[in-house]
Amino acid sequence: xxxxxxxxxxxxxxxxxxxxxxxxxxxxxxxxxxxxxxxxxxxxxxxxxxxxxxxxxxxxxxxxxxxxxxxxxxxxxxxxxxxxxxxxxxxxxxxxxxxxxxxxxxxxxxxxx
Amino acid sequence: xxxxxxxxxxxxxxxxxxxxxxxxxxxxxxxxxxxxxxxxxxxxxxxxxxxxxxxxxxxxxxxxxxxxxxxxxxxxxxxxxxxxxxxxxxxxxxxxxxxxxxxxxxxxxxxxxxxxx
Numbered sequence: 249x250x251x252x253x254x255x256x257x258x259x260x261x262x263x264x265x266x267x268x269x270x271x272x273x274x275x276x277x278x279x280x281x282x283x284x285x286x287x288x289x290x291x292x293x294x295x296x297x298x299x300x301x302x303x304x305x306x307x308x309x310x311x312x313x314x315x316x317x318x319x320x321x322x323x324x325x326x327x328x329x330x331x332x333x334x335x336x337x338x339x340x341x342x343x344x345x346x347x348x349x350x351x352x353x354x355x356x357x358x359x360x361x
Numbered sequence: 362x363x364x365x366x367x368x369x370x371x372x373x374x375x376x377x378x379x380x381x382x383x384x385x386x387x388x389x390x391x392x393x394x395x396x397x398x399x400x401x402x403x404x405x406x407x408x409x410x411x412x413x414x415x416x417x418x419x420x421x422x423x424x425x426x427x428x429x430x431x432x433x434x435x436x437x438x439x440x441x442x443x444x445x446x447x448x449x450x451x452x453x454x455x456x457x458x459x460x461x462x463x464x465x466x467x468x469x470x471x472x473x474x475x476x477x478x
Contacts, residue, residue, distance in 0.1 A: 280465040291365070291451050291469030292404075337404065341465045348394060348417055349453075349467060351404040 251275045252340050254352035262360050267325040269355050271338035278340035283312060283323045286335045328359045365454050365470035373476045379440040382473045386433050386454030393435040394467060395427060398449040410435055447477045
């Protein structure tokens with residue numbers, strides 16, 4: 249049973265436009281959510297996170313939105329740049345002994361020049 | 362600060378052998394977690410260590426084990442290797458327990474690519 253789902257395996261966006269990556273989760277015990285960017289043969293790079301007590305967090309071109317009632321989060325990248333092309337993973341964690349990250353399956357973002 | 366380092370970066374073993382992978386966390390981080398990435402299963406949690414104690418373990422067989430040393434460096438061991446153990450093994454460190462650190466943020470190393478023949 250996938251507790252964290254990224255239903256879009258791939259997304260193509262024109263340079264300068266907005267990229268929106270989506271993620272759904274099922275476990276109500278998750279209270280912290282993260283986005284990672286990954287290139288082949290490298291470890292994931294942390295991008296941005298959000299606690300369940302917030303509904304939005306911004307860091308430069310990256311904004312994460314959390315809709316707890318819908319168990320949905322999204323990552324907005326504005327403006328998109330060709331260097332943003334990578335696989336993006338969302339991850340969720342709980343507290344205490346449930347701090348391990350549960351990852352989605354990833355979305356390949358391609359930003360076209 | 363230097364990032365998470367993992368050695369070796371690449372490893373080729375044959376079925377039945379055992380392997381030990383090493384991870385050095387970011388300086389000051391005391392929590393180290395291990396993950397396995399495969400094309401079929403994605404990124405899956407193996408175990409987490411904090412202050413030399415295993416705090417949490419994922420759903421992997423007992424052939425997968427780990428330990429953490431007093432300097433927070435960690436090793437994971439896989440015994441009796443199977444073909445299905447071929448994967449990218451990722452180590453992540455977390456500032457959990459560090460004043461001002463967000464304990465749930467984990468920072469990954471480059472991984473060790475293990476190939477079992």
